[in-house]
Amino acid sequence: xxxxxxxxxxxxxxxxxxxxxxxxxxxxxxxxxxxxxxxxxxxxxxxxxxxxxxxxxxxxxxxxxxxxxxxxxxxxxxxxxxxxxxxxxxxxxxxxxxxxxxxxxxxxxxxxxxxxxxxxxxxxxxxxxxxxxxxxxxxxxx
Ligand code: SF4
Numbered sequence: 295x296x297x298x299x300x301x302x303x304x305x306x307x308x309x310x311x312x313x314x315x316x317x318x319x320x321x322x323x324x325x326x327x328x329x330x331x332x333x334x335x336x337x338x339x340x341x342x343x344x345x346x347x348x349x350x351x352x353x354x355x356x357x358x359x360x361x362x363x364x365x366x367x368x369x370x371x372x373x374x375x376x377x378x379x380x381x382x383x384x385x386x387x388x389x390x391x392x393x394x395x396x397x398x399x400x401x402x403x404x405x406x407x408x409x410x411x412x413x414x415x416x417x418x419x420x421x422x423x424x425x426x427x428x429x430x431x432x433x434x435x436x
Contacts, residue, residue, distance in 0.1 A: 297323075298377045298385035298419070300394045301333035303429055308333035312343040315388060317429055323386075327435075330380045334393040334415040338369025349392040349413060350402035357404055366393060370415040377424055384435070385419050389428040396426045 301308045305316035323329060336342060340362065347356040347366075354366040370393065377385065387394040395413035400406065416426050427434060 295327050295384075296330055296380045296382045297327045297435075298373070298380070298382040298424070299329045299331055300386065300388040300391070301331040301336075303386060303388055304329060304331045306331060306333065308336055308342055310335070310342070310344045310346045315429075317386075317432070319432060323432065323435070328380075329386075330376060330382055332373040332376050332415075334369030334373045334413075335366070336369070337372035338365035338367070340365050340369075346404070347392050348400045348402045348404060349395075349411065354392050354414065355402065366414045369393060370418040373415045374418050374422055374424075377419060377422075382424060384425045384427065385416075386427050386429065386432060386435070387413075387416055387419075389430060396428045 302315045303317045305314050307314045345356040347354050353363045391413050393413040393415045396416040398408045399411045401409040
């Protein structure tokens, strides 16, 4: 079974700070599933490293005050294209991200406050019938 995964959870150094967040359980998951990595922020044309950004309602604004909504929308659309191409019905996504976050995201103040909500990519995948799991929920997949 093909499952979409946030690239940083697979070990790709695609985060805003050019680091990764490899899941400790990744080797076990690789034995069971074909994991298809995407980084929506890179797919949207943003560089790595990049200025961190947070979602504010239907916009995404970076810490320098620049509106990067278009890049986040494009990245979400590209990630959805890849999910469809590989027939991924499930996705494992990095929690709290303005792209991949599912359930809770930062509130746009850059003060580490969490609010209920999803990142742009998580929202678009959900709207298109892809079941999403944050990295703390992968036990549900095993
Ligand atoms: Fe990871 Fe998603 Fe952020 Fe890319 S956009 S670094 S895959 S959380």
